Amino acid sequence: MGQLKFFLGLQIIQSDKGISIHQTKYANELLKKYKMDDTKEMKTPMHPSSALRIEEDSPKVDQTQYRGMIGSLLYLTASRPDIMFSVCLCARFQADPREVHLKAVKRIFRYLKGTINIGLCFRRSQDFSLLGYCDADYAGDRWERKSTSGGCHFMVK
Template structure:
C-alpha cells in the first residue's frame, strides 16, 4: 500500500455501500483484521470515523466492493500521515458542541446516521458517528435524535470536569 495511489478523501462522496449480494466474496479474516486496525486508528483520527463505521457493518460477509472501500481508506491514510489531533496550550475553556444527521441514509434499514463533535476551547475532546437506534419518520426527527445524543455527551463532559473541580464558561453552545 505504500506505493499505492494516494486518495484525497477516505471515501468518495458518492459511495453508497450495501450488502452487494451478487458481489465476489473476500476473506472474512483478512477483512476483519483490516477493520480492526482502522477502528484502532479512529481513537486519534476523527476524519475516518464515518468511513470505517460504514465498512465495519459488513464484517460478516464482506464482498469485493467493501474491500475496495477499506483499501481506499488505507490509501487515504498513507497520504495523510501528519493528520491527527492537536491540542494547543492555553486555549480558552469553552465547551462547544456540533451535531448533524442525515435522513434514512442507511440503504439497508433506512435508519439515519448521527454525527457529533465536542470541543473544549480549540481542542476536539469527543466525537462520534453512528447509525441511530430507531427509524426516524422525518428529517426533523433525525436531527432531534442527533441533538439529544450530543446534549447527553455535553452533560457527561461537564459532569466529568466538575468531578475534577474544573468549571467551564457559561457559554455552552449547541450548533
C-alpha cells in the same frame, strides 16, 4: 521518567504551546502489514458519490482479513477523526464483506498513505469552553432502515 512520548501506539509531543497526538508509526505498520505501503495515494478516504450497500452479486472476500483491517482502522481513529465516518460505514459489512467493501477499505488505506502525519493538536489555554453538536438521520439507510447518529465536540477559546 521524563515526559510521556509514546503510549499504547499514540505518539505524544508536549510543548509550551500544547500537546499533539498522532499515530504515524502505527499507520506505517498497518500499511506494511496489508501491503499498501507502495500504492497510489488518495486525497479523500471515500469517493463523494459512493454509496456502500449490501451487494449480493459482488464476490465474497476473506472475512477474517476484512475484520482485521476494520479493527486496525478503528484503533487508528483515536487520533484520526477524519477517517471515522468512512471506517464506521465499512464496519457495517463485517458479517458478509464483498469485493466492493474491500475496495472502499483499501481506499481508506491509500488516503492514510498520503496523510500519514495528521493527528490531533490541543493548544494550551487558560480560557476555553466545550461546545457540542449532535445529529441523526432517522432511518437514512435505504436498505435496512437503520439510523446513523453522530456528535462533534469543540474546545473553543
